Amino acid sequence: MNPSYSVDIDIPNLLRILRKIHKVPPLIRREDRSSGAYDPKVASLGPYHHGKPELQPCEEAKRLALQIFLKGHNHGQEFFQEKVFEVISEARDYYIEGSTDEYTNEEFAEMMLLDSCFLISLIYPSTVNLLEPQRHLDYVPLLLLLGSLAYSSILGHDVFLMENQIPFKILMLLITLRYENGRDSMSKFLQMTAWDKFDEQLHEDIKQRLEDSSPVHLLEALRTILVWEKPQASPLQIAERTARNYTDEKGNVDFLKHEKTFRSAKDLKAKGIFFRPSSSKSFKAINFNSFAFYGKLELPPTYVSGFSKAVFANLIAYEICPNHSFDWSVICYVNFMKKLIDSPADVKELREKRILLTPLTDEDVVRLYKDLNTFEMVTADNDIYEKQKIQQHYDSKTKTWMAQLFYIYFSSPWTVVAWIVGVFVLILTVLQTYFTINPKSDSGR
Incomplete structure (x- = not known):
């Protein structure tokens, strides 16, 4: 009988030794x-x-x-x-x-x-x-x-x-x-x-x-x-999350499952998803909650300057390098923001909500994120940022209709006033028509 060997490997300690x-x-x-x-x-x-x-x-x-x-x-x-x-x-x-x-x-x-x-x-x-x-x-x-x-x-x-x-x-x-x-x-x-x-x-x-x-x-x-808020997941947990995001219900590989997702901040807003700055500044502090007729997406306030492109590029390179601990938090965050920021209108929405803090023009911010290359890294960012929950809200017809109703009639105080006036005029018109058809009889006759 061949002897069996058991080797206990302290992976975190090994990674610390290998870091360069x-x-x-x-x-x-x-x-x-x-x-x-x-x-x-x-x-x-x-x-x-x-x-x-x-x-x-x-x-x-x-x-x-x-x-x-x-x-x-x-x-x-x-x-x-x-x-x-x-x-x-x-x-x-x-x-x-x-x-x-x-x-x-x-x-x-x-x-x-x-x-x-x-x-x-x-x-x-x-x-x-x-x-x-x-x-x-x-x-x-x-x-x-x-x-x-x-x-x-x-x-x-x-x-x-x-x-x-x-x-x-x-x-x-x-x-x-x-x-x-x-x-x-x-x-x-x-x-x-x-x-x-x-x-x-x-x-x-x-x-x-x-x-x-x-x-x-x-x-x-x-x-x-x-990314200081949450502890790192183990390499095994990262692998399991990644496998979940790229397989269907039967366990077959399905890369389209990862690609089927929302697009920009403007698109999400049109679906009734509102943006708010999170209380934490960590890149991992991205939280989404879906309610009956709207959704709330909390994002960490991020300062973006002319030097941010180089800093992000080097953080991405650092996470890709050998002997890293399989924690791609910055890459996940950048991928998420690249999806949200497609045009200056998206930057304007995030800037007005105090999520993007920047002295740059909206066009420069769009260009900055578009130029960042994450090298199509296969990460577990779907799970990290609850993208599936956002997608489910995005695909909901009921919530979409309610969002469209809101933006048509309640997007500003003036549209609310116009809606109230319109309803009031409609009620008066109905009442006038009713009393014209059914005049009130003279009680004295």
Whole structure:
């Protein structure tokens, strides 16, 4: 008899071990619709783009940032470089094999220190109290050296590229060694990037979430903020959901089942589905409720800027990369929004409901979402966002007729007034006709 073997595999732990700071897969680069969304414009962070001639002007700014970082602290550069050197082997392991071989440990530690201090010197002043100008004066020379355009390009674009990352562990090591409120600053920065505002009520929860999830880099930390509400499903649960969405009642593969769905926000509104901002900002906070004569679709408020295309593109690339945990929350969200946003009228509807918060024109927002490529990933987003429930409401004839009646007669106060006046005139006409046919007899005769 052959002996039987039982191997218990801790999948979450295995995935943590395998996580790396990846390069963008060649297939994604070949199909790039986002016009250089994966390459830094001003500053290299980490080894992948280090030494590129077009990024060399920023190296002087990194030296200045290190001086600013050290100013007013009891310890000098040697202290912080030694702290980085203590974890340099672990830092190397975050990058793909062979990408750091050309650097000695001393050179690599210096790169990590310079790049991290540069990034921290951009993050920290953007989060401290603006009513305390003295805390900002030390950073003014760096801003003047970079210029406002380069400064905004780095913070909005370069720091969230998948190939342009520093290990998050090193960032947190240095920022907490230098600033007592370093963790607060990182949480505030990520919230401002995600939502263009700081939410005091979520602050402690987000700090704890970042500590518990131990993100590999800043891009993953941002993703943690964006999808932080619900825990990840296991790979087995993801596979089961995906199988359900692509099979019919008899278990046969039916890809048309996935394609049979609603179209745009304007179409849903015409079917009596109203949009509301959800109380949670997580991309997973999409909820739908169908009532007797209408539906309510709650969507997370999302800030969309000119840099959002690159950030979304890199989040999508991150979720597609090998060794990821099969959690495609950002891809699911983008696919969902791409279906809702087909024309400027759809953007207008979501913007007026305070779901899309953006300084861009409606046409630019449409173009942004159309340009995002999710590479037709097979995901379980039907189940995640209750698309089947929305589809059932969309297909209901009764609810459609009631919605059409509402939009014809109750879409504005004036149509309501006109409807009431019309009904009143109709009643008067009926009464007049009745009394004309049946005149009231004279009681005195």
